[in-house]
Amino acid sequence: MILFISDLHLSPRSPGATCLxxxxxxxxxxxxxxxxxxxxxxxxxxxxxxxxxxxxxQIVAALRAASDAGVKIYFQHGNRDFLLGEGFAAASGVRLLPDPCDLQLPEWSFVLSHGDALCLDDTAYQAFRARVRTPEWQARMLGRPRFLRRLVARWMRWRSRSRQQAMNPPYSDLQGAATDDFLRDHAYATFIHGHTHRPATHDHIVDGIHVERWVLADWHEERGECLVWDGATLAREAVLPENRP
Ligand SMILES: [Mn+2]
Incomplete structure (x- = not known):
């Protein structure tokens, strides 16, 4: 069985989601x-x-405990945690994946992505993304003292929030034509992504082939969600406070 999650947005300000x-x-x-x-x-x-x-x-320790118990944990970067690197991976037992990433199982093929790279209508965000994903920008940022990086991160979050409030709807969505090209490039595999905070299952017809696109839900203080692949079907499953181990 394989589980997929995204967009937990964990921070000390979200104790409920952290606990979930x-x-x-x-x-x-x-x-x-x-x-x-x-x-x-x-x-x-x-x-x-x-x-x-x-x-x-505590998050690193919990990931480490699960990976030591035999769960293979993979991580793809989002637009919030793109600076997460090999140091985190080594400490937590998590393996870093490229974006996009093809997941070919004996029973079915998937392609996995955070999803932000296909939100091409948001040109300001794409310009920002192209800049901060370069090794030069990242090396310069990581060379700064921690307090300064915290300030920069806070400023970037504030700017992104005020931009989202000005946008309608607040999160830009994947561009249709680019998504169809993406599905074609990935051999019509079932596409799983997050980022948009608009959980849904979309049907694409690409070159006459039906391709499913599953958008993962973001997590809230009282509710998370995972996608479960049992070897035959995908299904959404709620992660609720009463689901105790
Ligand atoms: Mn995102």
Whole structure:
């Protein structure tokens, strides 16, 4: 069994979602062979030296415990935690994946992505994304002291929030034509992504072939969601406070 989640946006300001995730890792996730985290696990990530922060340390320890128990955990970067690196991976036992990533199972083929790279109508965001994903920008950012990175991150979050409030709807969506090209390039595999906070299952007809696109839900203080692949079908499953390990 394989589980997929994304957009938890964990931070000390979301104790409910944090608690849901810690319980999920200690309970439900242990029944899975693999857990795929498709980006925005954290509300913000300013560099792997922040692992020693007590809040982050408990998340790292919980991931490590689940991976030591035999759950293979994979992580793809979101637009909030794109600075998460090999230091985090080594400490937590999580494996970093490229975006997009093809997942070919014996029974079915999937393609996994955070989803932001296909939100091409938001040109301001794409320009920002292209800039911050370069090794030069990241090396310069990671070379700054932690307090400065925290300030930069806070400013970036504030700017993104005010831009989203000005947008209608607040999160830009994937561009249709680019998504069809993407599905063609990935051999019509079932597409799983997050980012838009608009959970739905979409049907695409590409070159006469029916392709499904599953959008993962973001997590809230009282409710999370995972997608479950049991070897034959995909299904959404709620992660609720009463689902104790
Ligand atoms: Mn995102």
């Amino acid at each position: 995730f810690l319980r999920f890792l200690a309970g439900r996730a242990r029944q899975a062979d693999a857990l795929y985290i498709l980006g925005d696990l954290f509300e913000v990530w300013i560099g792997d030296d922040d692992i020693d922060d007590p809040y982050h340390a």
